[in-house]
Amino acid sequence: MSAAASAPGEAAAAHAARLKRVNDAIALRQPDHVPVIYHTQFWHARMAGMNYRRAMYDYQALMDTCRDVLLDLQPDMYASPMRPALGPTLDAVGYKQLEWPGHGTSDDAMFQYLDREYMKADEYKEFLFDPSGFFLSKYLPRIGTAFEGLENLPSIPNLYYGRMFGVLSKFADPKVVAALDALRKAGEESARLGACMGAFADEMDKLGFPQSQGVACSSPYDYFGDQFRGSKGILLDMYRRKDELLAALEKAAVFITQHTVASALNHPCKMIFIPIHWAMDSFMSLAQFKTFFWPPFRKVLLGLIEAGLTPVAFWESTCTTRLEVIADIPRGKAIYWFEGTDMLRAKEVLGDVACIRGNVPASMLNTGRPEEVDAYCRMLIEKVGKGGGFILDGACGIPDEARPENVKAMFASVRKYAA
Amino acid sequence: MKEQEQQLIDALAEMREDEALALAKTMLDRGDNPVRVLELCREAMDIVGKRFEKQEYFLPELVLAGEMLETIGALAKPLIVQSAGGEAKKLGRVLVGTVHGDLHDIGKNIVTFMLDINGYEVRDIGIDVPVKKFLDEIREFKPAVVALSGFLTLAFDSMKETVQAIEKEGLREGMKIMIGGGQVDDAVRSYTGADAYGSNAVAAVTLCRQWIPAAA
Known part of the structure; x- marks a missing residue:
């Protein structure tokens, strides 16, 4: 364990220095050195020899392993190990969109999302007319057993004057009562997780480590593709139901922004993590990207920025052909984290627009040698970090299987090389 | 080629789904040879594949093309009289699968289609x-190429394990192994011991062309 667990004054100074370093990078100023962020799924737990089942169910053990890693690596920021949903919450909701250890995957396998159709093609009209009604009556019972029964609730706009009294008995429907009871239990578990999250954040603050993300959200296209229509569904909708899809994306942009801004009010960290799955060069043409993906997503980005939040858009895979398009946002207000995108080209196009983050390849961290990692980080720091506006990270954070000596080489590099 | 046949090919290749399905249905309803209708579909898919290779078409077009093909296939196949000419000769066998621990299938499906x-x-x-x-499948299907797909980083180890097992069982002789998906690159290829990696479905086709002589 390193010297970071030191006097409170020193930790507070380290906290302030780290925050300033990252804020300088976001504002496209040159920090004292390139900041580096610790973001992973469960690398700390795996390094401690924990299997995925324990990592997803034992909050305290998970936090303990993360604390040890932070003290060792000394990152400028970290993403909380406490995800919004871990095993107990998933159990309580009876969540159907993921498989996780003990629920479809083995104790030694990561949780995974199930790409399926959660909204049928002919349900666009219903969604567009009344999203909340659609959620209660169709969507929620499809994604979690705890929600089953909510379809028996009365239609909410029907709750007025005499009509309201006429349908009030539906709140006593046994299925509704059972659903609300199951959701109460899920809510209590979620509150327990939230309390752990808050306590861990406070503890890390005291040790000098700020968080790298508060709440998360999705781009409208990802939201609709991942959570509603499934990959095949949304790809077909681009031809078969173009107008309905565009209307749904437009609508989603508004409420994604509203909900994210409202949730962020209660979170000390104002950086909003936005993982992006469907923007990559190989998935859709540039013309389709400009039609379906970018306009509603840009609306979300502008809405978040206007509310004083910092979007952290994680552009998965390779998005090199999108760079000129996504440069159309206010200067110095967002982080663009790239996985496989050409970083030098990104610097060229976005150097005056957004802070660039990334991108030590997963293959190098998992299978390479520390010297290779060191050389790659040096290249990034010297070339992409030149003039400021760069944060070092893995291409997709630290993969759970990364070799510890490679991770150490990555974190050490920011203190060895100057931009 | 009859004018309507060309129209069917164009409608399929240009993603005009309603027109393509209506034309195919008309042709089949009036008794055109269903094998011929499927040949026209194949010609159209050839154009789709070439446009995908040239990066004019992307996943929405491949998925829609696959859907149109499936719908017309379902209409045409029951009408085919046995031994009416048979299927076109295939170039060689490829076994495709996503390795254990990984549930992703988009990349694998696109490779399969291409x-x-x-x-x-x-x-x-x-x-x-x-x-x-x-x-088991290698022993039974006897593929010329095995394609291992994986999106998550845990797939690196699953791929390595699979390649090693193939080798250990003495099944690698005369067969090639390619890997692809997500974050797979040459470092992963070297780690897993595969013969090659592909960063997209076009690369998978190119590798098969190199490995399986067309005249075979």
């Missing part, structure tokens, strides 16, 4: 495929 429309006999054995299943 290999299929390029004339290969493809057997897709799904996602989260245990090593033993790969071994």
Whole structure:
């Protein structure tokens, strides 16, 4: 364990220095050195020899392993190990969109999302007319057993004057009562997780480590593709139901922004993590990207920025052909984290627009040698970090299987090389 | 070629789904040879594949093309009189699957589709495929190429394990192994011991063309 667990004054100074370093990078100023962020799924737990089942169910053990890693690596920021949903919450909701250890995957396998159709093609009209009604009556019972029964609730706009009294008995429907009871239990578990999250954040603050993300959200296209229509569904909708899809994306942009801004009010960290799955060069043409993906997503980005939040858009895979398009946002207000995108080209196009983050390849961290990692980080720091506006990270954070000596080489590099 | 036949090819290749399906239905209803209708579909898919290779078409077009093909196939196949000419000769066998621990299938499906429309006999054995299943399928199907797919970083180890098992069982002789998906690159290829990696479905087709002589 390193010297970071030191006097409170020193930790507070380290906290302030780290925050300033990252804020300088976001504002496209040159920090004292390139900041580096610790973001992973469960690398700390795996390094401690924990299997995925324990990592997803034992909050305290998970936090303990993360604390040890932070003290060792000394990152400028970290993403909380406490995800919004871990095993107990998933159990309580009876969540159907993921498989996780003990629920479809083995104790030694990561949780995974199930790409399926959660909204049928002919349900666009219903969604567009009344999203909340659609959620209660169709969507929620499809994604979690705890929600089953909510379809028996009365239609909410029907709750007025005499009509309201006429349908009030539906709140006593046994299925509704059972659903609300199951959701109460899920809510209590979620509150327990939230309390752990808050306590861990406070503890890390005291040790000098700020968080790298508060709440998360999705781009409208990802939201609709991942959570509603499934990959095949949304790809077909681009031809078969173009107008309905565009209307749904437009609508989603508004409420994604509203909900994210409202949730962020209660979170000390104002950086909003936005993982992006469907923007990559190989998935859709540039013309389709400009039609379906970018306009509603840009609306979300502008809405978040206007509310004083910092979007952290994680552009998965390779998005090199999108760079000129996504440069159309206010200067110095967002982080663009790239996985496989050409970083030098990104610097060229976005150097005056957004802070660039990334991108030590997963293959190098998992299978390479520390010297290779060191050389790659040096290249990034010297070339992409030149003039400021760069944060070092893995291409997709630290993969759970990364070799510890490679991770150490990555974190050490920011203190060895100057931009 | 009759004017309507060309129209069917164009409608399919240009993603005019309603027109393509209506034309195919008209042709089949009036008694055109269903094998001929499927040949026209194959010609259209050839154009789709070439446009995908040239990056004029992307996933929405491949998925829609696949859907149109499936719908017309379902209409035409029951009408085919046995031994009416048979299927076109396939170029070689490719076994495709997502390695164990990984449930992702988009990349694998696109590779399967592209290999299929390029004339290969493809057997897709799904996602989260245990090593033993790969071994059993290799023994039974006798592919010229095995394609291992994986999106998550945990797939690196699953791929390595699968490649090693294939080798240990003495099944690698005369067969090539390619890997692809997500974050797979040459470092992962070297780690897993595969013969090559592909960063997209076009690369998968190119590798098969190199490995399986067209005249075979």
